[in-house]
Structure formats: C-alpha cells, structure tokens
Amino acid sequence: MPTASSRLLALLSLLQARRDWPGAVLAERLGVSPRTVRRDVDRLRELGYPVASAKGPDGGYRLGAGSALPPLLFDDEQAVALTVALQTAATSVTGIEEAAARALTTVRQVMPARLRHRVDALRVVAVQRAGAATKPRVEPALLMALSAAVHAREELRFDYPPAPTAAPADGVPPPRRTQPHHLVTWGGRWYLVAWDLDRADWRTFRVDRIRPRTPTGPRFTPRELPGGDVAAYVAGRFTGATGPGDWPCRGEVILDLPARTVSAWTRDGVVEELGPDRCRLVLGAWSWPGLAAVLGRYDADIEVVGPPELREAFAHLARRYTAAAQP
Amino acid sequence: MPTASSRLLALLSLLQARRDWPGAVLAERLGVSPRTVRRDVDRLRELGYPVASAKGPDGGYRLGAGSALPPLLFDDEQAVALTVALQTAATSVTGIEEAAARALTTVRQVMPARLRHRVDALRVVAVQRAGAATKPRVEPALLMALSAAVHAREELRFDYPPAPTAAPADGVPPPRRTQPHHLVTWGGRWYLVAWDLDRADWRTFRVDRIRPRTPTGPRFTPRELPGGDVAAYVAGRFTGATGPGDWPCRGEVILDLPARTVSAWTRDGVVEELGPDRCRLVLGAWSWPGLAAVLGRYDADIEVVGPPELREAFAHLARRYTAAAQP
DNA sequence: CCGTAGCGGTCAGTTTGTGTCCGCTACTGC
DNA sequence: GCAGTAGCGGACACAAACTGACCGCTACGG
Numbered sequence A, B: 001m002p003t004a005s006s007r008l009l010a011l012l013s014l015l016q017a018r019r020d021w022p023g024a025v026l027a028e029r030l031g032v033s034p035r036t037v038r039r040d041v042d043r044l045r046e047l048g049y050p051v052a053s054a055k056g057p058d059g060g061y062r063l064g065a066g067s068a069l070p071p072l073l074f075d076d077e078q079a080v081a082l083t084v085a086l087q088t089a090a091t092s093v094t095g096i097e098e099a100a101a102r103a104l105t106t107v108r109q110v111m112p113a114r115l116r117h118r119v120d121a122l123r124v125v126a127v128q129r130a131g132a133a134t135k136p137r138v139e140p141a142l143l144m145a146l147s148a149a150v151h152a153r154e155e156l157r158f159d160y161p162p163a164p165t166a167a168p169a170d171g172v173p174p175p176r177r178t179q180p181h182h183l184v185t186w187g188g189r190w191y192l193v194a195w196d197l198d199r200a201d202w203r204t205f206r207v208d209r210i211r212p213r214t215p216t217g218p219r220f221t222p223r224e225l226p227g228g229d230v231a232a233y234v235a236g237r238f239t240g241a242t243g244p245g246d247w248p249c250r251g252e253v254i255l256d257l258p259a260r261t262v263s264a265w266t267r268d269g270v271v272e273e274l275g276p277d278r279c280r281l282v283l284g285a286w287s288w289p290g291l292a293a294v295l296g297r298y299d300a301d302i303e304v305v306g307p308p309e310l311r312e313a314f315a316h317l318a319r320r321y322t323a324a325a326q327p
Numbered sequence C: 001c002c003g004t005a006g007c008g009g010t011c012a013g014t015t016t017g018t019g020t021c022c023g024c025t026a027c028t029g030c
Numbered sequence D: 001g002c003a004g005t006a007g008c009g010g011a012c013a014c015a016a017a018c019t020g021a022c023c024g025c026t027a028c029g030g
Helices: A003-017 A023-030 A034-046 A076-087 A097-109 A113-121 A140-152 A230-237 A259-265 A288-296 A308-325 B003-017 B023-030 B034-046 B076-087 B097-109 B113-121 B140-152 B230-237 B259-265 B288-296 B308-325
Strands: A051-054 A060-063 A124-127 A156-159 A176-186 A189-196 A201-206 A211-213 A249-255 A270-275 A278-285 A302-306 B051-054 B060-063 B124-127 B156-159 B176-186 B189-196 B201-206 B211-213 B249-255 B270-275 B278-285 B302-306
Touching: A003 A023, A003 A034, A003 A060, A003 B003, A003 B034, A023 A034, A023 A060, A034 A051, A076 A097, A076 A113, A076 A124, A076 B076, A076 B097, A076 B140, A097 A113, A097 B003, A097 B076, A113 B140, A124 B230, A140 A176, A140 A211, A140 B076, A140 B113, A176 A201, A176 A230, A189 A230, A230 B124, A249 A288, A249 A308, A259 A270, A278 A288, A288 A308, A288 B288, A288 B308, A302 A308, A302 B308, A308 B288, A308 B302, A308 B308, B003 B023, B003 B034, B003 B060, B023 B034, B023 B060, B034 B051, B076 B097, B076 B113, B076 B124, B097 B113, B140 B176, B140 B211, B176 B201, B176 B230, B189 B230, B249 B288, B249 B308, B278 B288, B288 B308, B302 B308
Parallel strands: A124 B176, A176 B124
Antiparallel strands: A051 A060, A156 A176, A156 A211, A176 A189, A189 A201, A249 A278, A249 A302, A270 A278, B051 B060, B156 B176, B156 B211, B176 B189, B189 B201, B249 B278, B249 B302, B270 B278
C-alpha cells in the first residue's frame, strides 16, 4: 500500500478531528518519525491546506481556516446564486463546466447543513442555445494569464493567427504588441480589449486565438477607452465600424417603424429616431445577403441608404425569395 | 512535490464533478498513463472510497455515494470557474448579480492566499446581448421553492396569468395543478417543465409568471419525459410545436447547403442532413415574414416544404426586397 | 463476433520517501 | 535572561515506491 499517500489523508483527518496536535503524537499515531511528520505537514501546506504551527511548549499543529473550521456564512440568496451560477456557467462561458461543478461540490463542503440541503435541492438544467457547441473552448489558464496582465498593467505580446477566412497573408504575422485593458465575455465568446501599440488604436481580440508570448513587457498607464464604458464599446464594436474579423458588412437603412419597436427587436445595431413611425438603422453582419435577410425581419418597408452592395443583396434575395415562393 | 498524493486528491475531485469518466480522459487530465490511473483508482478503493467502474463501450469510473470525503481544496481551475461564473452570472440569469457578487467575496475568504490573488486579478466584464434588459427578473426564493418541489416530488399548484397578448378570457383562470419535473434556464429565461394534471400533458411554464399556492400537494411518481432528455425536450419546445407564447410560426425548408454549415449558423432549429450539400431545416419564429427573413441568412437556394403561410411570406418579402433594391 | 474499455501481471529505471544526525529559531516559564 | 521545549529544515544514504511499457485477459454492447 502506498504509505505516503494514505498517510497524508490520515493526517488530514487527524488534524480535522482535534484542535492541537503535538508533532511527537502525530508521529506515533502515524507510525513514522517526527521528521517525516514535518515533511508531511509541508506537503499539505504545498497542496494549499492552511496548517498552522506553534513553537515552544504547548506548541503543535492545527488545521486553520479554509478547509473546515468556519462554516461559510451564506445567506439564502447567496446560496441560490452560487448554485445557479455554477450550474449554468457553461451557458455563458464554454470550457469551464466541469471545473464549475467541482467548485460547487467544494463550496458545498464548507456550508452549514441547512444551506447544503438547499444547494442539493436546486437542480438546474441549463439548455444551450443551439450552435453553442461550436463555440471555442477557452483555457482557464489563458484567461488567468490575460487577466493577470490586465491587472498588473503589463504590456502583452502575443501571436494572433488571422481568421481562416481571411486571405492568406505572406509569411507569419509578427506578434502583436498591446496594452491589455479589459477581458470581456459577450455571447459566449471571450474578447480582450487592448490598445494595439503598432496600430496605435484600440482592438478587440478573440481570446481563443491569442497565444501569449513571454515575457510580458513593461508597465503601462491605462488609456481611457472612447466612451469610457467597456460594455458599450464592445457592444458597439460588433455593430459599428468593421473590427478585426468582426462584421465585415455594415449597412444603413430607413424603416417605417417606430424607433422603439426596432430597438426592442434588435440585438445589435444603432437605431435613430426619424419620426413617430420612422427610424434609421445601422446594422452589421457577416455578409451582404445576411444583412439584407436580417433587415427583412422587421416586416416594414425598407429604404436602403447604402452602401450599394446592400441594394444588390436585396435584389439578389428578392430573386431567391421569388423562387422559394413557387410551389 | 508529492505527485502521487496530490494526484489522488485531484482524482477524487474530478470523480465528484461528473458521473462518468473514461479512464483515458482521466489519464490525460492528470497527466499520467492510463495504467497509473488504474493504480490510483485501486488506491482510492483501498482507502475506502467506493469507485465503481464499468467495462465495455460507455464504460468508465464513477464515485459511489455515501463516503465521507477528505476536505478538498480549490484548485486553480476551480478558482477561475468560480470567479468567472459568479461575475458573469447576470448574463445567463437575471436578478442574482448582487447575490453572486456577495457570494464571491464570501468564498474568497476561505481560499488560500495564492488563489485569492488569482480571484482578485480576474476581472471580467460580461456584456449583455442587447434585449437582455427586458428579461424578467426571477426571485431566488421562487426558484428555490420550485426546485424544492421538484426535488421533493411534490405536486404543485400555482396561479399562471395568461400572457397579455392572449385574448382576454372570461374571469380569472383557475390555478394550475402540476407535477413539476425540471427547472430549466434557456436563453436567459426560466422555465418549469411540468406535467399538467388537468390537461394531462406536458407543459413548459415561464417561471416569472408562476405564483405558487400553498400548500403543495401529495408526492407523485415522476413520469418519463418524451425523449427522456430535458434539454432536448425544451430545445424542441421552442422550435417545434407551439409552446405557451413561444414561436407561433414554424416552417420547414430544404437548403442547398451542408448540414454542418447550417447548424453552425443556427441558434435554434432542427437540422437534418439530406446529402453532402443538402439539408432539411425546421425553424420557428415569431411571425411568418420573420421566419422567411431568417431563412434568407443562409445565402443558399431555398425550397419551401411548408406550410403555405411560409410560401406566402416569401412572396411578400420578395416584393418588399424588390422595392428596397430600387435606388 | 468484433471493438471498446477496464483489469492486472511483470519488469526495469527512476523518483521519492525515510530515518538519522544536527544545528537553528521561537516561545514559555521560572 | 536562561533553560527547556518544540517546530524548522539541510544533508545523506538506503530502501521503497512509483511509473510507463507491454502483455494477454475479461466484460459489455452492438
């Protein structure tokens, strides 16, 4: 039998059972020398268990907070929030579902019995919106690394292979040099909002395509994001001007509908009121026919402001729809 | 570092998180050979942990119930998952963001310092998809009450006011009598999947409209959901037959595109492969023109299978698009 | 009846664990 | 402040274990 491993677990339960354990007693109980006990305690500490020790007479080892002692004082709402958030984590963020499940069982352990029961009773089924399976998985370590750079305000270099749809460039693109400002999740995908030092402009990078290079660069002083609000910036990024690989097509139309109605039905895009039953809509999409199709959703007369490609797409779709309407 | 001992703890943690773990997957996760995984499992069994295993295809390891686990600690991945899940909780579930934030600070307290720093460094901005603000807030207490009924298998009576869009009925509808089976979140909304005793059929209720009545009824024996899988049932509910207030229009078309391509671009809906470049798509929407418009996104020839309303909608949209294409 | 997946034996090479010995430091009580 | 106690940790040599590779075997499901 593997004496070392099982002894470690035994040591854990001994430390759990009593407040103070002199090293000599532990040595005897575990059948090893005091030196080995000290080594085992070290190992536990390396694993993260907070083992406190006191020197001098009445010294000894004791298991500190963090694993058992103070049952975590959650109120009911916190317990519900924890459970729901961890059980549905996969819906908004791919790639961490299993870690989230483990985290839930871990916190469960340090809860008072009453809350533990609540957690057990709360079983949530999070149904993915279809298409979620195709979302890229993001490594927790990568998230951590990027966020650490944001937090430390350290310049970040990374490789960023172009999207496969992009035209093949000549040779390997040089690494990006950036000042990372925000880590953002939007629609189940991760983005890094950063100032691109070479392009001297803000960029929104897909986290799953980022390959960080070491070492990180010097510290930088954060700039102010245009508009100040990250959420607004990112939301606008996907509807406004063409970003790197995002919304290659962007068009402008006038709809015979109240601005209120249109914005209620519009996920992204900019709506501007022109009259009680008339508004301007600027919207982005991956392709011109796609954009034209989306604009058809509004069941209202459409006047194309531009660009011409959008007009052509409407003509294209009109032909296709005419054909589809034939029995 | 004692790789063997910590690996045992990691193995325990993994086994807790999921029902079934193929040996090969565990081997990869732990960074050892499958042989060593088998040995580790043996060790756990020697230490008294009930690890069940199944041979053959779909085999794997699973942790039996009932054993007292050693105090497990958060590892790096759990810390990241916890932080991300709690910071982005509002994205998938409205109404718990504040409780989630408080829960995070509470959990933070029982983490080793190293992980605490990681948590602090991980700052995530969760950007709502537009339209999320209109999502109804759901009370944690209500979720808890419903989930408790599901867990306890107690029949549930509740008032369920009809959607405001429905025709005004005469008088107040009587309370629903149901056998609640699953609590489901989908696209930021909450649903209760239950067997409606009066209608003798399955129903999907919007949680935010449910007003429970007390007391709850007697215990019931769960029925089997058609198809067995809740996720599939709910997903189908919103794309298939008309549910309560969901997807009033549903149509079927054949597209000249590979099924893979279509499902990659389809949030909801059922895709069926008909050939290498041909597939059937069943999709739901709020209106016929809306459905026709969405189908235009795929930039492929469309053959309408039915219903006739969809064909008409295509003709309607064709006229509109022709007009829009005029300068 | 075949493919998958868990089971377990053997073996060699290497890593780790262990006890012993020893000097050091922190705390307590006298 | 001085002794005694108890935890800390380096060094070292020997023993034990762990690990991966390779093997054939057994259930199970289709």
